[in-house]
Each structure stands twice: as structure tokens, then as C-alpha cells.
Amino acid sequence: MNIVDIKQNNRKKIYFYIRENNFATKQDIAYDLQLSLPTVTQNLEYLCKAKLIGSNQKLSTKSGGRNPIAYSYIADAKVAIGLDITKHSINGVVMDLMGNVINRIFLKRDFRNNGEYFILLGNLVENMIDNIHLDRQKLLGIGIAMPGLINEEQGLVVDGRVISNTGISNKDFVKYIPYPTKLVHDSNASGFSEIWMSPEIHNAFYISLCNSIGGSVLVNDKVYMGDGLYSGEVGHMNLVPNGKPCYCGQRGCFDAYCNAERLANYSNDDLGLFFLRLKQGDEMLQKVWNEYLDYLAIAVHDIRMLFGCKIILGGYVGAYMKDYMDLLCERVNAKNPFGENAHEFLLPCKNKVESVATGASLYFIDEFFKNFGKNPMED
Ligand SMILES: [Zn+2]
Structure with missing residues (x-):
């Protein structure tokens, strides 16, 4: 491990420590992760500046001394959207970094492989963002789950006889949805959501x-x-x-x-x-x-x-x-x-109603965590 890797690793450890504990003081972090106070301070400053954690809470102490600052996790620092497209309906969720659904839509609408339908999807996405006054900078991407055999790397439905979506690709969406998108197979999205929510x-x-x-x-x-x-x-x-x-x-x-x-x-x-x-x-x-x-x-x-x-x-x-x-x-x-x-x-x-939509969004959240520390300011 070189010096850059160690630095990234420390930042990642501190970030996930706060995520796990919801909030923590500088001293807790230094003690539990066995890092020096200057290292912890430097990384906390970085994470605060990137708006991934907050420092607005103060813990009260029994001793009556100066209250240490508690750094808190910001669950909606980044969000992802998942869409579950079925033969007769569209279900969408906005998911935060803790796996909470912070907005959802459900619409009865028959699937159509045409521009009108894709425009509708684009509008739904914008509405979901606007309804919760979400800063678009926070949006990691949109996972779109559908039935059919899907080449997820190429973003292409190869065999879509369940809802007649053969040939649909990521390119069909980007015209109407101006964010990173990923096309995923619906059962894979559900399975992924179950395993993500079952750490054991x-x-x-x-x-x-x-x-x-x-x-x-x-x-x-x-x-x-x-x-x-x-x-x-x-x-x-x-x-x-x-x-x-x-x-x-x-x-x-x-x-x-x-x-x-x-x-x-x-x-x-x-x-x-x-x-x-x-x-x-x-x-x-x-x-x-x-x-x-x-x-x-x-x-x-x-x-x-x-x-x-x-x-x-x-x-x-x-x-x-x-x-x-x-x-x-x-x-x-x-x-x-x-x-x-x-x-x-x-x-x-465990996930009884929205597993496909939540699973589709989790691809982006999982990716964000995996790459954490590799990008400057995590954006
Ligand atoms: Zn069969």
C-alpha cells in the first residue's frame, strides 16, 4: 500500500465509522480506529467540506467541561433513483446512503417502446427530484430495472419477450433522462437489494x-x-x-x-x-x-x-x-x-414491495461506497 492508498483508506475508515455510529467525536474516532488526532482532524475537515458529514451537533458531557463536537452522518449527501418498469406499471424510489426511501411514486401505465413513454419516464424522474427539493448535484444516477435478458455492461435488452422491450438500450433513456443511467435485470435488482439489506x-x-x-x-x-x-x-x-x-x-x-x-x-x-x-x-x-x-x-x-x-x-x-x-x-x-x-x-x-426499484438504485449507492476516497471531493 503506498502513501496515497493509506490516506484514502483512512478517509474511508473514518467515513464508514461515522456512518455506522451515526455520529462520533474526534476522540472516539482516533481511539477506535487507532489513528492520530491530526490525521482524524484533517480527514474530518475534508469530509465536512465535501458535505458528506456535518459538525453541527454537540455532545453534552457530565464533567461540565467544553463539549466536544460530534460529527454526524449526512444520509442524503448523495442519493440514487431506482425505476421498476413492468408490463402495466412504473414504480420509482429515491434512496439515500443509508438505504432509506425518501420519495416514491407508483403509476399504472402500460409499457410502450416509444418516445412518448420515455418522455413520461423523464418527467417522472424530474418530479421525484422536485417534490423533495433535491439538489441535482446529489444525484448519483438512475437504475432502470426491467424484465428480459439484459446485457448490463452494454446497457441493452437482448431478449425482452415478457414486455416486448427487446432492443431497448441506455441510449433510449439518455435523450430524456439527463443523468447517469444503468439498465438492470429486474430479478438481479431485487436479489441485490435483499443481500444489501442483509449484512449477515x-x-x-x-x-x-x-x-x-x-x-x-x-x-x-x-x-x-x-x-x-x-x-x-x-x-x-x-x-x-x-x-x-x-x-x-x-x-x-x-x-x-x-x-x-x-x-x-x-x-x-x-x-x-x-x-x-x-x-x-x-x-x-x-x-x-x-x-x-x-x-x-x-x-x-x-x-x-x-x-x-x-x-x-x-x-x-x-x-x-x-x-x-x-x-x-x-x-x-x-x-x-x-x-x-x-x-x-x-x-x-425482507423487502416486500419495492425490491426491484430499491435494488436498481442501490447499484449506484454501492458503486459510490466502493469508489469512496478515489475521487477528489467525492463528486
Ligand atoms: Zn419457459
């Missing part, structure tokens, strides 16, 4: 049980992309030879048995209503749900055998899974050759 989990498989099924492989806190673009696309694992037709053209895919629409179809396309009636004891829905769990258990078992890691149940159905974990785990346990208890590796998602 570093490896997991995230199953997204939405109107189409997706998944995300998370290794060492990162999304594993594989060599192609469809790592984690468990929706098209074959569960039943020659089974029900899937939208992909094949038969017997996991998606054809366990997508959220299959359940919602039994209750006026309203998944919430499905689970309400299920709770009320509707016999027909009990049967549908039991069959659903039978198939879901096969997929969960196969994924466990393949990765041997935690499995998170997310998406629209995942949001309701908490009350049915015993039923599902029972089924998964019956298949396990090693006597494992699924309660120890199978979890319902």
Missing part, C-alpha cells in the same frame, strides 16, 4: 415469484452474471417433462406452474385477494395453493442441491410467504437427502 448473508439464491419467474445468483455480495446473460433464470428450469406450455415456447417450465399470475387468475387477477380468501379457508384455493407449494418445493430443492446456499423467496408471491414457510419447508425437507432443515436456509424476502 453473503451468498444466496433469490427466486423472484412475479408474473414471470426470475432469479438471481448472489456470490460474495455481488450478482453472479455467468458467461451468458441468463444465470439465475430458473423460471425455465424444466419441472415437468412435456408439461404445461410456457411463454418461452417450451413446456413444463417452473414459470408455467409457479408464476404469480397463476394464483391471481383465481381471484380476479388480484393476488392479495387470493391470499385473503386462502386465509378464509376457501377450499378450491387451498387445493390450488397446495399444488403450487408442491411445485415450488421441487424448484427450491433443486436450487439448494445446486448451490448449497441460502434461498430467498421474493417477488409478488414471496411477499406473502411468511405465513406458509412451515408448509413449504415440510415439502422441501421430504426431498432432502442430507436431513437438512429448510427453515435454516429458506427465507421469505
